Amino acid sequence: MHETQRKRIIDRHRDSLTRHGYHPHALYWSNREIQEIRFRVLAEIGIVTGDSVLDVGCGFADFSDWAAHTGRAVHYTGIDLSPDLIGVARERHPDLLLHIGELEDGGFEPASFDWVILSGSLNEQLHDGGAYARRMFLQMYTLCRNGVAFNLLNARHVQAHDLQSLMPDEVLAFCQSITPRCKLIQGYLPIDFTVYLYREGKA
Numbered sequence: 001m002h003e004t005q006r007k008r009i010i011d012r013h014r015d016s017l018t019r020h021g022y023h024p025h026a027l028y029w030s031n032r033e034i035q036e037i038r039f040r041v042l043a044e045i046g047i048v049t050g051d052s053v054l055d056v057g058c059g060f061a062d063f064s065d066w067a068a069h070t071g072r073a074v075h076y077t078g079i080d081l082s083p084d085l086i087g088v089a090r091e092r093h094p095d096l097l098l099h100i101g102e103l104e105d106g107g108f109e110p111a112s113f114d115w116v117i118l119s120g121s122l123n124e125q126l127h128d129g130g131a132y133a134r135r136m137f138l139q140m141y142t143l144c145r146n147g148v149a150f151n152l153l154n155a156r157h158v159q160a161h162d163l164q165s166l167m168p169d170e171v172l173a174f175c176q177s178i179t180p181r182c183k184l185i186q187g188y189l190p191i192d193f194t195v196y197l198y199r200e201g202k203a
């Protein structure tokens with residue numbers, strides 16, 4: 001990602017954190033329920049107690065709380081571009097592995113995690129026709145042993161100058177070029193879709 005785009009994302013979250021503190025609004029989610037619906041759909045890829053999970057764009061690492069409260073005690077690692085959000089996440093979760101940055105910075109070995117998930121972290125408009133997002137899908141797949149689950153805004157229902165939204169069928173077709181073991185999930189929220197990519201034998 002270009003340095004200017006990275007700075008814009010960091011600055012936007014610094015500003016939202018100053019305004020809202022620890023709250024879904026600081027992550028640009030409208031409320032906790034909407035955030036957790038997305039978590040549920042991601043987890044339904046097959047995440048269970050004992051699994052390791054890398055959360056890309058983890059924000060406050062809220063997925064780890066949600067997973068624990070819903071009976072999934074996972075080994076959680078988070079990475080986020082925002083040092084401010086990671087600062088809060090570290091205060092709330094001193095036990096977790098939480099990194100500042102993006103996957104393209106490197107640092108993780110292939111097949112390091114059972115599952116790699118992403119919720120809302122590709123909703124920032126990068127004006128690249130989805131090229132960065134496609135690189136993320138590939139990198140996430142490289143890092144997983146079982147599979148990848150991510151959500152995106154649906155371009156059929158969201159068209160905003162400052163938000164990235166993509167067409168579900170086009171994203172699915174790209175993911176099928178990574179692996180034929182893909183699944184598109186729709187209908188859980190009007191503006192959103194989720195894609196699962198599985199390693200062989202893990203679906």
Ligand SMILES: C[S@@+](CC[C@H](N)C(=O)[O-])C[C@H]1O[C@@H](n2cnc3c(N)ncnc32)[C@H](O)[C@@H]1O
Nearest residue numbers: 027057058059062080081082101102119120121
């Ligand atoms: C909508 S928030 C969601 C946070 C978290 N996934 C959740 O649902 O609670 C998006 C997060 O992605 C982070 N982010 C955006 N682009 C990113 C990237 N390329 N790599 C890592 N983090 C990113 C932002 O800093 C922000 O914390």
